[in-house]
Amino acid sequence: MLSAPTLTRLASLAAFLNTAPGLRGGQPADERFTAATQLPSLVPELQEDEVRLRLAAAAAVRGRELRGRLAEVWALAAVDEAAAVERVNALLAAAGPLRLTAGGDVVGLAPAQVPADAVERLAAMAALALAETAMDGELVRLRVCEGEDCENALVDASRNRSKRFCDEANCANRTHVRSYRARLAEAAEAAPATDPAGPEEAEAPEAVADEAAPADKPRQETEKEKKERKKAEKKAEKKARKKAEKKAGKKKSDKKKD
Incomplete structure (x- = not known):
C-alpha cells in the first residue's frame, strides 16, 4: 500500500488533471x-516550506502541457505498465538531478535545485510521487472513472483495489x-407478448376443449x-353378517317356545 503522503499527492494530481475540458x-x-x-x-502541496511562487504568463501554458503528460500516465497505468513507466521516466528526466532529503524518520528524494516556479515544482512533485507508485507496483491504482x-x-x-468510479x-x-433499467428492458423483450385479442378470447381454446370432452367419461379411481x-x-359385509346371524338366532328361539 502506498504511503499517506504519496496518496495525498496523487489525489492532488488527479484533481489537477480534472481541470481539463471534457465530461x-x-x-x-x-x-x-x-x-x-x-x-x-488546486495542489496544496505546492505551499510546503513556504516557497515563494514566481508566476509568469507562460506558466499556464506549461501547466497545461504538464497536465497532458500526466493524463497519459493515468490512461496507461492500468493497461500498459511498461508504457506508463516510460512516461514517468520522462517526467523524472525533466525534473533534473535529485538528492536525498531527511525529515524526521523519513528519507526521500527531492530536486537538487529549487524549482523556478509553481509549474516546475508541480512537475517535480508529480515525477517523484509517480516514481514511488511505480516502484511499489501500485500504478494500477491510477484510473479513469x-x-x-x-x-x-x-x-x-x-485495500482490494476495487474503486471504479469517481x-x-x-x-x-x-x-x-x-x-x-437495461436489465428490465431486456426482460420485457424476452417475455411472451400478450395476445391483442384480450384475455377472454385468449382463454377460449381451453373452454372449447372442456366442452368437447365427453361428459360420461369415467374417472380413474385413485389408490x-x-x-x-x-x-x-x-x-358393510360384516355388519350384514351380524344382522343375519342375529335374525337366525331369534328364529330358533321362537321355535323352542312353540
Missing part, C-alpha cells in the same frame, strides 16, 4: 485551469441505475379411493 460526472466541462496562480489552490459519461481521473486507495457526481449510482372403498365394503 465530468455526466456533464460537459470547460477548461478550468486558466492561470498558473490557480495551482496552489468507468462512468459512461465521465472522464475523471481518480486514485484507488481501497466521487464527483455519484457516477457509481448512476451506472447501477442505468444497468438495472387411496380404492382402499377406502374396499374397507367400506368389508365393514
Whole structure:
C-alpha cells in the first residue's frame, strides 16, 4: 500500500488533471485551469516550506502541457505498465538531478535545485510521487472513472483495489441505475407478448376443449379411493353378517317356545 503522503499527492494530481475540458460526472466541462496562480489552490502541496511562487504568463501554458503528460500516465497505468513507466521516466528526466532529503524518520528524494516556479515544482512533485507508485507496483491504482459519461481521473486507495468510479457526481449510482433499467428492458423483450385479442378470447381454446370432452367419461379411481372403498365394503359385509346371524338366532328361539 502506498504511503499517506504519496496518496495525498496523487489525489492532488488527479484533481489537477480534472481541470481539463471534457465530461465530468455526466456533464460537459470547460477548461478550468486558466492561470498558473490557480495551482496552489488546486495542489496544496505546492505551499510546503513556504516557497515563494514566481508566476509568469507562460506558466499556464506549461501547466497545461504538464497536465497532458500526466493524463497519459493515468490512461496507461492500468493497461500498459511498461508504457506508463516510460512516461514517468520522462517526467523524472525533466525534473533534473535529485538528492536525498531527511525529515524526521523519513528519507526521500527531492530536486537538487529549487524549482523556478509553481509549474516546475508541480512537475517535480508529480515525477517523484509517480516514481514511488511505480516502484511499489501500485500504478494500477491510477484510473479513469468507468462512468459512461465521465472522464475523471481518480486514485484507488481501497485495500482490494476495487474503486471504479469517481466521487464527483455519484457516477457509481448512476451506472447501477442505468444497468438495472437495461436489465428490465431486456426482460420485457424476452417475455411472451400478450395476445391483442384480450384475455377472454385468449382463454377460449381451453373452454372449447372442456366442452368437447365427453361428459360420461369415467374417472380413474385413485389408490387411496380404492382402499377406502374396499374397507367400506368389508365393514358393510360384516355388519350384514351380524344382522343375519342375529335374525337366525331369534328364529330358533321362537321355535323352542312353540
